[in-house]
Amino acid sequence: MRTAEWDVTVKKVVLSTDPVFRIDGKLAVGYAARRFGPGIRKVVSNAAESLTTPLLPDNYLELVNPLWSRRQMWGRIETVQPETVDAATLVIRPGLGWTEHQAGQHVRLGVDVDGVRYWRTYSLSSPPERQDGRISVTVKATPDGLVSRYLVHRVTAGTVVRLEGPRGEFVLPPAPPPRLLFLTAGSGITPVMSMLRGLVRRGQLPDLVLVHSAPTPRDVIFGAELRGLAARLPKLRLHEHHTRTRTDDGRYTGRLTVAALPVICPDWTERWAWACGPTGLLDDAEASWQRAGLADRLRVERFQPAVRRGGVGGRVRFVRSGREANADGDTPLLVVGENAGVLMPSGCRMGICRSCVVRLTAGRVRDLRTGLEHGDEGELVQTCVSAAAGDVEIDL
Numbered sequence: 001m002r003t004a005e006w007d008v009t010v011k012k013v014v015l016s017t018d019p020v021f022r023i024d025g026k027l028a029v030g031y032a033a034r035r036f037g038p039g040i041r042k043v044v045s046n047a048a049e050s051l052t053t054p055l056l057p058d059n060y061l062e063l064v065n066p067l068w069s070r071r072q073m074w075g076r077i078e079t080v081q082p083e084t085v086d087a088a089t090l091v092i093r094p095g096l097g098w099t100e101h102q103a104g105q106h107v108r109l110g111v112d113v114d115g116v117r118y119w120r121t122y123s124l125s126s127p128p129e130r131q132d133g134r135i136s137v138t139v140k141a142t143p144d145g146l147v148s149r150y151l152v153h154r155v156t157a158g159t160v161v162r163l164e165g166p167r168g169e170f171v172l173p174p175a176p177p178p179r180l181l182f183l184t185a186g187s188g189i190t191p192v193m194s195m196l197r198g199l200v201r202r203g204q205l206p207d208l209v210l211v212h213s214a215p216t217p218r219d220v221i222f223g224a225e226l227r228g229l230a231a232r233l234p235k236l237r238l239h240e241h242h243t244r245t246r247t248d249d250g251r252y253t254g255r256l257t258v259a260a261l262p263v264i265c266p267d268w269t270e271r272w273a274w275a276c277g278p279t280g281l282l283d284d285a286e287a288s289w290q291r292a293g294l295a296d297r298l299r300v301e302r303f304q305p306a307v308r309r310g311g312v313g314g315r316v317r318f319v320r321s322g323r324e325a326n327a328d329g330d331t332p333l334l335v336v337g338e339n340a341g342v343l344m345p346s347g348c349r350m351g352i353c354r355s356c357v358v359r360l361t362a363g364r365v366r367d368l369r370t371g372l373e374h375g376d377e378g379e380l381v382q383t384c385v386s387a388a389a390g391d392v393e394i395d396l
């Protein structure tokens, strides 16, 4: 028989029906939270471990409810809320290990689609400090997107997903600048929505101009909420740009460009700006702020890496899995491998997290962000931002 005993002073015990809740204003994770003296968590955990060996308590907890696991962080999708025809908000209850996010940060989701786990990154659209401890991400289905289409059109409430994060530098300073500009398009509204909701909730909304682009009014993610806030809050000015509406001469309005900013927001050079949207808009914004000598006033969040095209490509051999494929010079090795049926490790898919790093056993690759070729035998390469520069062999 195994026994364990401990002697502790408990200051307060709170039981909750939810795994994430607040105790004395602080975020607590677990169905019971205690305000203990130091070190008690470790004592309890060691005692539980000694009682359940050879399995760890976590193994039992994970079987009962994955959200109780301390080994891996999980979340349960509680609602799937359609936003537009091709976008939906997933409200997720995070399990143990979740720490409060800052508005603008993102989370990595591990999603099982037809028996295979894929990792994708999504900005949190919920503000920090939600009283119920839930978080949300808002996903726009890309036309041939594997995970985004699954999350928007197929996933159901109750589905459990892996979580990692929160992470990211696309955040506001603790005291927001007195004049702000948010420049967004499509799903790029998501991190900014978390910021806006947080500012409104805390009563810290500065003078804010939000310029957002979408094909039509019905395609504006959070459209009703944004219009409601703009009508209610004099400090918030919302400008919607609809690319698929027609001008007086019958043509489509077309893409939002920074050249239109002086008309939409005449004092744009005096504002601190946060921009998120497609590559073209963000490249345009960076170049414009640079030309105006204001590069330090612009923060940008990219959902895809800016890619330099024009590589030669070659034959790619995945040595251990015995698979081969022809690759053009602009397709990431990650995508080449996935299309060839190789189980490729991945994360952000844009050169940030290094989850996709693999060993090059022969040949050279081209960095899609810089256009520079490199590659020595044994070198570790990021497959999400590297393309074949001639024939290559990869240790996978």
Ligand SMILES: Cc1cc2nc3c(=O)[nH]c(=O)nc-3n(C[C@H](O)[C@H](O)[C@H](O)COP(=O)(O)OP(=O)(O)OC[C@H]3O[C@@H](n4cnc5c(N)ncnc54)[C@H](O)[C@@H]3O)c2cc1C
Binding pocket: 106, 120, 121, 122, 123, 124, 137, 138, 139, 140, 141, 142, 143, 144, 145, 146, 147, 148, 149, 187, 190, 191, 302, 303, 304, 348, 349, 350
């Ligand atoms: C920091 C960060 C935050 C993000 N936040 C969000 C968010 O809040 N909401 C959201 O919907 N997405 C967000 N994304 C994008 C998301 O991670 C996925 O890239 C996107 O959902 C597509 O995944 P998929 O599996 O459907 O597409 P895949 O099957 O991987 O790709 C299918 C096709 O879509 C193209 N593609 C891939 N990503 C994009 C993209 N972002 N835009 C247009 N085409 C693309 C690929 O080139 C490919 O041709 C974020 C990405 C990053 C790096």
Ligand code: FES
Binding pocket: 345, 346, 347, 348, 349, 350, 351, 352, 353, 354, 355, 356, 357, 382, 383, 384, 385
């Ligand atoms: S998947 Fe994140 S760096 Fe490649």
